[in-house]
Amino acid sequence: MDIQMRIFDFDLNLLRTISKAEAITPSHKFFLIHISSSASYTVSGDEKGKIHIFDSNYNIHVCTLAGHSDVVNCAVISPTNHDFICSVSDDHSVMFWDMG
Numbered sequence: 001m002d003i004q005m006r007i008f009d010f011d012l013n014l015l016r017t018i019s020k021a022e023a024i025t026p027s028h029k030f031f032l033i034h035i036s037s038s039a040s041y042t043v044s045g046d047e048k049g050k051i052h053i054f055d056s057n058y059n060i061h062v063c064t065l066a067g068h069s070d071v072v073n074c075a076v077i078s079p080t081n082h083d084f085i086c087s088v089s090d091d092h093s094v095m096f097w098d099m100g
Helices: none
Strands: 003-009 014-020 032-035 041-045 050-055 060-066 072-077 084-089 094-098
Touching: 041 072, 041 084, 050 072, 050 084
Parallel strands: none
Antiparallel strands: 003 014, 032 041, 041 050, 050 060, 072 084, 084 094
């Protein structure tokens, strides 16, 4: 199933579509979405404990991060260094990811 995320860019008055060629969750929905302060990347978490990184400029899925064993409740990109992501899960863990 092809999954798409649509993001409206208020600065450009434009609707962007980001595609991913597989289901994000069993219900085929994103669990959470966070857009970085630079709007270059979008982060989503899912019910399987994975984090998905999307490039908002090129509208592509960049990578999937696996490490949590339960639902990802929050994932944020550092506002000062976009190489760092912090995520929190129902598995009672906080993870810091270095994408650099």
